[in-house]
Every structure is written in structure tokens, then in C-alpha cells.
Amino acid sequence: MFEKVLIANxxxxxxxxHRACREMGIHTVAVHSTADADAMxxxxxxxxxxxGPPPAxxxxxxxxxxxxxxxxxxxxxxxxxxxxxxxxxxxxEMVEQHGFTFIGPTPEHIRLMGDKVTAKKTVKALGLPxxxxxxxxxxxxxxxxxxxxxxxxPVLIKAAAGGGGKGMKxxxxxxxxxxSYQLARGEARAAFGNDEVYMEKYLEKPRHIEVQLLGDTxxxxxxxGERDCSIQRRHQKVIEEAPSPGLNxxxxxxxxxxxxxxxQKIGYRGVGTIExxxxxxxxxxxxxxxxxxxxxxxxxMITGIDxxxxxxxVAAGQPISYKQKDIVFNxxxxxxxxxxxxxxxxxxxxxxxxxxxxxxxxDVRVDSALYDGYRVPPHYDSMIAKLIVxxxxxxECLLRLRRALEEFxxxxxDTTLPLHRRLIAQPDFINGNYDIHWLETFLAKL
Ligand code: ADP
Numbered sequence: 001m002f003e004k005v006l007i008a009n010x011x012x013x014x015x016x017x018h019r020a021c022r023e024m025g026i027h028t029v030a031v032h033s034t035a036d037a038d039a040m041x042x043x044x045x046x047x048x049x050x051x052g053p054p055p056a057x058x059x060x061x062x063x064x065x066x067x068x069x070x071x072x073x074x075x076x077x078x079x080x081x082x083x084x085x086x087x088x089x090x091x092x093e094m095v096e097q098h099g100f101t102f103i104g105p106t107p108e109h110i111r112l113m114g115d116k117v118t119a120k121k122t123v124k125a126l127g128l129p130x131x132x133x134x135x136x137x138x139x140x141x142x143x144x145x146x147x148x149x150x151x152x153x154p155v156l157i158k159a160a161a162g163g164g165g166k167g168m169k170x171x172x173x174x175x176x177x178x179x180s181y182q183l184a185r186g187e188a189r190a191a192f193g194n195d196e197v198y199m200e201k202y203l204e205k206p207r208h209i210e211v212q213l214l215g216d217t218x219x220x221x222x223x224x225g226e227r228d229c230s231i232q233r234r235h236q237k238v239i240e241e242a243p244s245p246g247l248n249x250x251x252x253x254x255x256x257x258x259x260x261x262x263x264q265k266i267g268y269r270g271v272g273t274i275e276x277x278x279x280x281x282x283x284x285x286x287x288x289x290x291x292x293x294x295x296x297x298x299x300x301m302i303t304g305i306d307x308x309x310x311x312x313x314v315a316a317g318q319p320i321s322y323k324q325k326d327i328v329f330n331x332x333x334x335x336x337x338x339x340x341x342x343x344x345x346x347x348x349x350x351x352x353x354x355x356x357x358x359x360x361x362x363d364v365r366v367d368s369a370l371y372d373g374y375r376v377p378p379h380y381d382s383m384i385a386k387l388i389v390x391x392x393x394x395x396e397c398l399l400r401l402r403r404a405l406e407e408f409x410x411x412x413x414d415t416t417l418p419l420h421r422r423l424i425a426q427p428d429f430i431n432g433n434y435d436i437h438w439l440e441t442f443l444a445k446l
Contacts, residue, residue, distance in 0.1 A: 001025050001316050002076040002101070007041070007068050009081025012367045012386060013294070014041035015152050016241035017079050020308035030071045031066060033059035035377040040369040054379045060084045063091055067098050075099035077090040077315060083381065086291040087114055087163070103315040105270045112266075113288040117160045118197050123274070123285050126262045131277065131284040133200035133351045144181050144199060145174060151201045152361035156182055159188035160196040162287075165235025165278055167191055196283070196386070203284070206277035207246050207436045208232065212299045213272050214305070216314045221264035222324045224299045224307070230436045231423070233346075238416075238439060239423065240295040241334045242302050245394060245432025247277065255283055271311045277436070294337065294386065297367060301390040331390055332397040336405070336420045338368075340376045340387040340413045344446070347416035350378035359407035363390035363400060368410075376413055384409070387420075398430060 004027040014030060018041060021028045032043035035054035042048045051068035052059035057063065061084060070078055078095050080086040080103070089110040093103040104110070110214070113119045115335045117136050125128045135148045137160060148155045148171060157180050159167025167188030169180035189195035212224040226243030229237040243252060259274045272290050276283040296307045305327065310320060340349045353374045358366045368385035370376075376384060389404050393398030405421050426442065428434050 001318075002045075002312070004029060004073065004075040005103070005312070006031065006066070006070045006073065006075040006078045006100075007045070007081065008035055008078055008085055009042055009083070010060060010062065010380065011369045012383075013081045013083075015044065015369050016367055017081060017308055018043055018044055019307060020312060024309060024312065027311070029069065029075055031069050033180055033379070035361065035379055038374075040371060040374070042349065049073060056084065056380065063094060065098075067094065069170075070095075070100055071098070074389045077098060077103050077312075078293040079312070080104040080291070082292055082294055084403060087289070089114060101315055103270075103312055105268060105272065109249075109268055110290045113272075113290050115160055116158065116162055116287055117196065119288055120198075120285065122178075122266070123262055123288070126265055128258060128262060128274070128285045131200040131286065135196045136198065138181075138197045141178050141181050144384075145177050147199050148177060149173065151199070154204075156200045156202040157184040157197050158200060159184060159192060159194070160198055161188060161192035161194040163192070167197070168235065185186050197411075203277050203279050205282070205437070206279040207244065207434075208237075208275065208436050209244055209247065209255070209278045209283070210273045210293075211256055212261055212293075212296065213263050213268075213274060214242040214269040214310055214314065215263045215270065215272070215316055216320045217269050218319045219264065219267070220320050220328060221260045221268065222320055222328055223260040224305065225252055225256060225296055225329055226304055227298055229249065229295060229317060230434055231429075231439050232436055233443065235437050237337065239297065239336050239420070239429075240298055241329075241332065241394075241397075242298040244278075245330065251281075258391065270314055271307055279435075285419075289411070294383070295335050297386060297388045298333035298335045298357060299366065301365065301388060302329050302331055303327055304330065331392045332394040333388060334397055334401050334424075335386055335388045336401070336424075337383050337416075338387060338408075338410070338420065339382040339416045340384045341382050341416055342414045343416050343419040346416075347414075348378065348382045350376045351413040353410060353412045355409055355411035357407070357409040358385075359387070359404040361400075363405070364404045365389070370410065382412075382413070394432070398424065 030048040051065035089107040169184040171180040215221040231239040365388040
């Protein structure tokens with residue numbers, strides 16, 4: 001097992017990884033920008049190294065600085081966390097070239113799944129159902145129009161390098177194609193430096209269902225059931241729950257086994273998630289994330305398994321600690337992502353935290369790097385806390401979540417706490433009756 005791990009990230013996820021390391025007896029090295037010198041992930045780590053000024057491109061995305069920090073502190077491995085370098089195949093390659101272990105999949109698997117066109121082809125060949133659409137990249141407006149006629153409107157034009165919902169445009173009729181095509185390409189070029197796009201049928205009322213997976217270097221692969229992440233704003237998840245209120249046990253078992261088979265066949269190592277849209281009883285693959293996900297916590301709550309620990313063990317060459325039959329689901333869990341944003345306009349709200357009080361009690365978990373007096377810097381993602389609640393069943397979970405949201409106090413900045421309190425009181429949410437467009441529709445009505 002590793003003796004020392006560098007955590008190339010910040011905020012709650014850096015803390016989450018530190019906690020797993022700590023419990024495994026692994027020393028941790030934090031890296032930070034000058035804006036994060038007094039951050040909790042720096043305070044709790046055994047050692048810390050400043051890797052640059054506030055802008056992420058000069059610090060958390062600065063490969064030479066991260067590798068130098070790893071060399072001078074003498075770590076065995078680097079955990080990239082979520083976002084930043086976590087899906088950068090070149091980084092993973094350089095980490096290994098410099099003699100450290102990358103806590104994640106091989107660069108080849110990151111590359112394969114990072115290009116959504118090749119990812120879709122690969123999983124389709126291995127038996128996963130995909131959204132009807134173009135066979136590969138679409139390179140002209142004429143071609144886009146022809147494919148749209150074939151699959152039927154509305155269609156979605158998507159960036160091959162996509163992520164975070166960027167470079168994705170809907171065309172409702174033939175008149176929209178030219179504009180949507182140009183917009184998607186332009187956005188993709190700006191966000192990813194790669195303007196390749198492909199097309200899919202735009203599903204009108206799907207749920208977003210994803211399967212948590214883990215593979216090791218001994219040929220084993222297991223699944224940990226699904227998460228329902230349909231409550232989204234601008235293709236970004238806001239509330240997640242496990243299990244999905246829209247699936248039955250049979251569907252769960254089938255899609256889980258199918259997804260686990262795919263990662264086993266490609267020899268995937270590490271944690272990963274295969275994402276599907278689910279409509280009228282059918283699953284459609286949309287993408288695979290080759291990293292830990294923010295919402296891994298709800299899976300941990302219903303399985304009792306520390307996924308980060310498993311991720312680290314597998315990276316160190318150990319076999320998965322669990323057989324599929326040992327992974328049993330217990331009760332229900334919901335996560336609310338709390339952002340430092342105005343709950344109506346969603347304008348970011350950096351500033352100093354005052355009067356911080358986190359909820360507690362049975363089955364309530366808060367993953368956050370906040371503390372009283374902490375200054376939320378303006379330079380990074382606005383998510384400042386995750387509230388995760390577990391209950392014996394969905395109803396108990398909802399009642400506990402309402403109670404925990406009432407207790408949560410984060411002063412000094414605007415937060416999305418009031419929005420969450422409203423959302424979980426909506427009859428549609430209480431009944432589990434929602435799809436990926438539900439939240440946008442709800443917000444538009446306000
Ligand atoms: P990204 O990599 O940018 O996150 P995804 O392919 O994972 O892109 O899609 C993100 C979200 O966009 C999905 O959760 C869903 O809400 C929406 N979406 C993607 N593909 C489709 C589709 N074919 N039809 C309808 N909505 C879609």
C-alpha cells in the first residue's frame with residue numbers, strides 16, 4: 001500500500017480523499033494556490049505545498065508544479081480528485097512517467113471514454129444500448145440535416161470532447177440546424193479546443209440514471225447500483241438520489257450487470273460511472289466518467305462501502321474487497337449540492353463565512369471544507385457543501401432531509417439552501433415524479 005499520497009485538488013473533495021487516506025494510515029500532501037493557503041484541506045493534510053497563484057490554470061492545472069510538489073515531498077501516488085486533472089490522460093501519463101502511481105484508470109481508458117464518439121462506438125459494440133444518432137462525427141450542416149431527417153426532430157448536437165453540458169445544442173426543426181450546429185461547434189472549440197460534434201435524438205422526458213462501477217487489475221468488476229441525477233440545471237446536477245424512484249429491482253440488476261460486464265471486458269481499473277438516459281422503460285448510454293463523482297456519497301450511504309478507499313486499494317494493485325453478492329443496498333440516500341450562489345439568479349457569491357452551523361444527527365453527512373471565518377474565493381467552482389442524508393426508506397430519507405436543511409446555517413454569503421428547501425417540498429419531488437427537464441421548468445415558472 002502507498003505510504004504517502006498527493007491530493008491534486010481542493011475543497012470538499014480534497015478533504016474527502018484526505019479522510020480515506022487517513023483511515024488507511026496513508027500520509028497526505030495537500031497542494032494549494034495562494035488563494036487557498038488557509039483552506040481546510042491544507043490545514044488537515046500532513047504536509048502542504050503552494051503550487052501557484054489563484055487562477056486554476058496557474059495552480060491546480062499546472063502540471064510541472066504538481067509533479068514538482070510530488071517529487072519534493074516524496075509521495076508514491078497522486079489522487080486527482082474530481083474536475084481539474086482527473087480526466088486529463090496526458091497528466092495521468094506524465095504522473096506514471098515520473099514514477100508515481102495515478103489513482104485512476106490508465107491513460108488509454110481516459111482517452112477512450114473522453115472522446116464521446118469513440119466511447120459510444122466502443123460500448124455499443126460491447127452490448128450497451130445507445131441513443132439513436134450519427135454513427136460518428138458530423139462535419140457539415142448538410143450532413144447534420146440529413147441525419148436529423150433520419151432520426152427525427154428534435155435532435156441534439158453534442159461536442160465529442162463534451163463535459164459539464166458545454167457544446168450541446170438542441171435543434172427542434174430543420175430551420176434550427178445551421179445555427180445549433182455552429183453554436184455547438186463554437187462552444188466546443190472555446191471550452192475544449194476541439195470542435196468535433198456528433199448528433200443524437202433529443203429525448204423529451206428521460207431520467208438521468210448512472211451506474212457506479214469499480215474494476216481492478218485482477219480481472220474483477222462490480223457495480224454498486226444506480227443513482228438518479230435527473231434534477232439538473234443547465235445540465236448540471238443539483239440533487240441526486242439512490243436508488244432511483246423510477247426503477248424496479250429487476251431493471252437495477254440488469255443494467256448494473258450489463259455495465260459491469262463492459263468495464264470488465266475492456267479491463268478497466270478504478271472507479272468509474274456509466275451514465276444513461278432512461279425513458280419508457282429503456283436505457284440509452286450517454287457517457288462514461290473515468291473518475292470519482294461528486295455524488296459517489298449517496299452510493300456509500302446505501303452500501304456502507306468507502307468508494308475512495310476501494311479506489312486507492314485498486315490503484316495500489318489490490319483486488320476489490322467485495323464480490324458482487326456482498327454489495328447489498330440498504331435504504332435510501334439523497335444529496336443536495338449547496339452552492340455559494342444567489343438562490344434565484346444563481347450569481348456566484350464569494351465572501352467570508354459567518355455563523356456556520358452544520359446539521360447532524362443519525363444518518364446525516366456533510367461533506368464540506370467550510371468553517372466559520374473561511375473566505376470562499378471567487379476563483380473556483382461555487383459548490384461549497386454537500387448535504388447527504390440516509391433513511392431506512394425514501395420517505396424517512398425525505399423527512400430527515402427536510403429536518404437537516406432546516407438546521408443548516410451558512411451565513412455571510414448567498415447559498416442555494418433556500419432553493420433546496422423549496423425543491424424537496426414540491427409534490428413532484430416527493431412523489432419521485434420528475435425527469436431531466438423538471439427543474440428548469442420549475443425555475444422558469446417562478
Ligand atoms: P456532459 O459530458 O457535458 O455532462 P452528457 O452527455 O453527460 O454531457 O449529458 C449531460 C446532460 O445533458 C444529461 O444528463 C442530460 O440531461 C442531457 N442530455 C444529454 N444527451 C441527451 C439526449 N440525447 N437527449 C436529451 N437530453 C440529453
